[in-house]
Amino acid sequence: MAAYTPMIQQYLQVKADYKDAFLFFRLGDFYEMFFDDAIKASQELEITLTSRDGGSTERIPMCGVPHHSAAQYIEQLIEKGYKVAICEQVEDPRQAKGVVKREVVQLITPGTVMEGRGLNEKENNYLASISIFADGTYGFAYNDLSTGENRVALLTGAFDEVLNELSISGAKEVVAASDFPDELQRKIRERSVVTLSIEDDTTEAEGNQHLLKNLDQPNMIQTVTRLLNYLYRTQKRSLDHLQPVVPYEIQQFMKIDYYSKRNLELTETIRSKGKKGSLLWLLDETKTAMGGRLLKQWVDRPLISREGIERRHSLVETFLTHYFERQDLREKLTEVYDLERLSGRVAFGNVNARDLVQLKRSLWQIPAIKQLMASLPNESAVTLAEQLDPCEEVTDLLERALVENPPLSLKEGNIIQDGYNEELDTYRDASRNGKSWIAQLEREEREKTGIKSLKVGYNRVFGYYIEITRANLHLLTNDQYERKQTLSNAERFITPELKEKEALILKAEEKIVELEYELFTEIRERIKEYIPNLQGLAKRISELDVLQCFATVSEERHYVKPQFSEERRIHLVDGRHPVVEKVMNAQEYVPNDCHMDNEREILLITGPNMSGKSTYMRQVALTAILAQIGCYVPAAEAVLPIFDQVFTRIGAADDLISGQSTFMVEMLEAKNAITNATASSLILFDEIGRGTSTYDGMALAQAMIEYIHDRIGAKTLFSTHYHELTILDESLPRLKNVHVSAIEQNGKVVFLHKIKEGAADKSYGIHVAQLAELPQEVITRANEILLTLEDKEVEPKQHIPTRKAVGELSDQTKPELEQLPKSEPKPNPEPSIIEDAQLSFFAELEHPKKKDKDLDSKERKVIDQLKELNLLDMTPLQAMNTLYELHKKVKS
Numbered sequence: 001m002a003a004y005t006p007m008i009q010q011y012l013q014v015k016a017d018y019k020d021a022f023l024f025f026r027l028g029d030f031y032e033m034f035f036d037d038a039i040k041a042s043q044e045l046e047i048t049l050t051s052r053d054g055g056s057t058e059r060i061p062m063c064g065v066p067h068h069s070a071a072q073y074i075e076q077l078i079e080k081g082y083k084v085a086i087c088e089q090v091e092d093p094r095q096a097k098g099v100v101k102r103e104v105v106q107l108i109t110p111g112t113v114m115e116g117r118g119l120n121e122k123e124n125n126y127l128a129s130i131s132i133f134a135d136g137t138y139g140f141a142y143n144d145l146s147t148g149e150n151r152v153a154l155l156t157g158a159f160d161e162v163l164n165e166l167s168i169s170g171a172k173e174v175v176a177a178s179d180f181p182d183e184l185q186r187k188i189r190e191r192s193v194v195t196l197s198i199e200d201d202t203t204e205a206e207g208n209q210h211l212l213k214n215l216d217q218p219n220m221i222q223t224v225t226r227l228l229n230y231l232y233r234t235q236k237r238s239l240d241h242l243q244p245v246v247p248y249e250i251q252q253f254m255k256i257d258y259y260s261k262r263n264l265e266l267t268e269t270i271r272s273k274g275k276k277g278s279l280l281w282l283l284d285e286t287k288t289a290m291g292g293r294l295l296k297q298w299v300d301r302p303l304i305s306r307e308g309i310e311r312r313h314s315l316v317e318t319f320l321t322h323y324f325e326r327q328d329l330r331e332k333l334t335e336v337y338d339l340e341r342l343s344g345r346v347a348f349g350n351v352n353a354r355d356l357v358q359l360k361r362s363l364w365q366i367p368a369i370k371q372l373m374a375s376l377p378n379e380s381a382v383t384l385a386e387q388l389d390p391c392e393e394v395t396d397l398l399e400r401a402l403v404e405n406p407p408l409s410l411k412e413g414n415i416i417q418d419g420y421n422e423e424l425d426t427y428r429d430a431s432r433n434g435k436s437w438i439a440q441l442e443r444e445e446r447e448k449t450g451i452k453s454l455k456v457g458y459n460r461v462f463g464y465y466i467e468i469t470r471a472n473l474h475l476l477t478n479d480q481y482e483r484k485q486t487l488s489n490a491e492r493f494i495t496p497e498l499k500e501k502e503a504l505i506l507k508a509e510e511k512i513v514e515l516e517y518e519l520f521t522e523i524r525e526r527i528k529e530y531i532p533n534l535q536g537l538a539k540r541i542s543e544l545d546v547l548q549c550f551a552t553v554s555e556e557r558h559y560v561k562p563q564f565s566e567e568r569r570i571h572l573v574d575g576r577h578p579v580v581e582k583v584m585n586a587q588e589y590v591p592n593d594c595h596m597d598n599e600r601e602i603l604l605i606t607g608p609n610m611s612g613k614s615t616y617m618r619q620v621a622l623t624a625i626l627a628q629i630g631c632y633v634p635a636a637e638a639v640l641p642i643f644d645q646v647f648t649r650i651g652a653a654d655d656l657i658s659g660q661s662t663f664m665v666e667m668l669e670a671k672n673a674i675t676n677a678t679a680s681s682l683i684l685f686d687e688i689g690r691g692t693s694t695y696d697g698m699a700l701a702q703a704m705i706e707y708i709h710d711r712i713g714a715k716t717l718f719s720t721h722y723h724e725l726t727i728l729d730e731s732l733p734r735l736k737n738v739h740v741s742a743i744e745q746n747g748k749v750v751f752l753h754k755i756k757e758g759a760a761d762k763s764y765g766i767h768v769a770q771l772a773e774l775p776q777e778v779i780t781r782a783n784e785i786l787l788t789l790e791d792k793e794v795e796p797k798q799h800i801p802t803r804k805a806v807g808e809l810s811d812q813t814k815p816e817l818e819q820l821p822k823s824e825p826k827p828n829p830e831p832s833i834i835e836d837a838q839l840s841f842f843a844e845l846e847h848p849k850k851k852d853k854d855l856d857s858k859e860r861k862v863i864d865q866l867k868e869l870n871l872l873d874m875t876p877l878q879a880m881n882t883l884y885e886l887h888k889k890v891k892s
């Protein structure tokens with residue numbers, strides 16, 4: 001260390017406190033990085049790596065970015081999940097003795113972004129904290145630094161609940177204690193939270209009491225305090241815009257777990273992970289950024305309180321019946337800027353004059369919005385109107401203080417209006433008088449000398465001067481002029497009087513810039529006092545925005561107001577899938593009904609591929625979700641229960657992207673649904689069991705249906721390609737068969753997408769192949785094979801074991817499985833490795849055909865190895881390779 005120069009020593013000292021961040025070390029006009037930081041940053045940012053002498057024998061790797069364009073580099077690093085510590089010179093280099101004093105002034109992290117590209121205007125940017133308590137419960141808190149929003153919940157269930165909250169919040173960074181278990185860290189990382197940060201300090205900071213006023217549980221306070229301490233530690237300034245923490249309970253909202261949200265594509269699509277094509281995309285007719293963010297929050301958390309839902313519906317209804325008021329409101333809302341984030345920037349101290357002009361223009365809209373809302377015949381609308389605070393003092397201040405089009409910079413003047421401040425007016429007078437004196441001088445000197453092209457100019461180096469072209473020099477007789485600068489075709493002169501005025505003007509202008517900055521800071525401080533009012537206003541405006549958005553979408557797409565049934569009845573007439581309907585555009589979407597009640601709890605849906613089974617199931621779930629977020633629904637008539645949870649499970653088929661063993665995932669998801677669902681839940685099982693061989697898949701599907709029927713009683717839509725299951729309606733009284741019809745026209749299948757009562761009569765697979773225009777030879781041959789297979793086939797229905805008695809299911813499952821044939825008849829005597837593997841995993845290991853003693857040591861080893869495998873940690877490719885190795889071992 002001693003070998004390094006004092007500056008590098010200083011660098012190393014600062015860096016020691018910020019090991020997990022890039023240290024942007026201010027050197028003159030650059031931020032420099034050294035050592036490993038420099039090497040890594042030069043790769044990540046694609047900037048040149050250089051080196052410098054640092055006093056030791058070896059040169060030190062170095063790279064840097066100019067301070068004026070640092071923002072874009074910082075954003076790039078943050079987007080990749082890194083942190084950046086900004087280290088500034090904190091004393092004037094001219095006054096410094098030795099090395100200039102430097103300090104980190106802010107640690108920018110993915111969860112604490114305040115501005116720039118990293119901040120999507122229609123999405124919150126959350127930082128979360130997680131605490132683990134001795135009794136096995138968890139605390140979960142989150143904050144959006146840009147808006148000041150804070151929330152906290154205590155979670156008593158498994159860690160999955162924490163993961164769910166994490167994915168709902170979409171937090172980019174998680175703060176936890178240093179002893180946070182590795183296993184849980186791994187689970188968090190899997191949910192694409194990229195940054196994990198450590199904060200052990202949970203002692204309450206003074207001055208935080210107002211933030212904690214809504215909390216009475218020590219565990220909540222501890223979780224929040226961890227979060228706040230991390231914020232203060234990284235931001236190193238007062239954060240006056242932080243809002244009092246709102247405690248919430250996950251039981252207040254409809255529970256939609258991570259898998260279901262993903263499958264239903266509520267806020268992003270599965271394929272592109274983008275918003276386009278999601279339910280949120282369909283709904284987003286909001287006019288403000290704040291409204292856009294609230295809409296996403298509402299879609300993420302549908303309500304379960306009937307009162308809360310019906311309040312939203314009644315406001316949507318009022319907006320629908322008052323078309324002109326709604327249009328008027330929409331127009332006004334387009335003029336309302338992001339009050340929430342503006343308030344945040346006011347508190348943070350990085351608001352500029354243009355922001356404040358936007359604030360003023362936004363506030364101008366409020367009185368009219370207030371009046372408009374008060375005029376509506378709806379109690380909730382009138383209440384909302386009363387709560388809208390136009391913050392007149394702020395508007396008044398801004399109107400008096402700021403010019404209409406101020407520059408971005410606060411250090412150039414031209415921000416404050418004339419008449420706002422006497423002292424400023426005096427300086428401005430002086431400056432203006434000086435300038436008009438100079439204009440006067442120019443006129444006079446032209447007259448005196450007779451040189452028409454004589455002019456008075458200004459530059460930074462020489463100040464004001466009189467310029468005379470070379471051609472006219474001979475006309476000059478005035479000996480008061482003092483030569484100052486010679487140009488190729490002109491001479492520049494000054495006079496003592498000119499210099500005197502110049503001093504006055506420059507002095508005045510310097511004062512003006514200084515004073516304007518001071519006045520602006522004062523204004524900002526005064527507006528700070530109104531931050532809670534502005535935040536309250538922002539909340540109500542965003543709510544109005546989302547409600548008008550619901551009305552707009554409902555009108556455009558002909559949605560109806562749903563009624564709620566206490567008897568858990570579903571009655572949908574002409575229901576549609578909201579997104580598919582929109583995307584299909586001009587093409588005809590075929591509407592479908594759905595009727596379910598206490599006698600019809602499970603619908604078993606059969607029908608050919610591509611007939612519309614998945615679409616139908618999703619449309620029911622999306623309709624329920626739309627209803628419970630307070631929107632109207634895509635149907636002609638709608639009666640629905642209020643669902644506590646929605647589960648969507650898709651049979652794994654071709655989802656190779658996720659890199660997990662798909663059938664295992666399918667089973668884990670199914671388990672999660674079956675163990676958590678209640679009679680008030682909605683379950684969608686879409687071709688569950690498809691990921692394994694026919695008989696296991698069918699057996700599992702049947703066992704699950706029976707379990708739901710007997711033990712849970714949740715409303716369930718179960719689509720399947722196992723025709724054999726349709727016989728279940730004989731043993732399960734509350735299960736009904738429906739099918740999606742298709743007709744044959746000229747030997748081809750035509751999908752009608754229409755749901756009908758009863759089971760589908762055949763499976764149309766070959767017809768679909770024909771539709772796909774496979775060669776006629778293949779089709780004909782397939783038809784022949786099908787005939788022989790159908791001849792040979794033992795009526796599968798005879799193999800479906802019927803249940804003995806309700807309530808003995810768990811004991812029955814095993815013997816039933818064993819009664820099933822172990823494998824399908826295969827034309828190929830040597831089964832393919834994949835099918836073989838599935839059978840051995842699910843059948844042979846459980847119910848070995850060979851007794852253990854029959855196995856040779858090689859086989860036993862392979863089985864042991866199989867048991868050891870952690871399938872969830874393997875990619876499909878690794879699984880294939882492992883399988884290949886194992887296969888080779890037993891074969892050789």
Ligand code: ADP
Nearest residue numbers: 588589590608609610611612613614615616753
């Ligand atoms: P399945 O699950 O039976 O294989 P899908 O639900 O995936 O079928 O539907 C296949 C395609 O059929 C969809 O992509 C959609 O384009 C179309 N489709 C589904 N339902 C309808 C409908 N009700 N009206 C019109 N087209 C539909």
Ligand code: MG
Nearest residue numbers: 613614615686
């Ligand atoms: Mg499907």
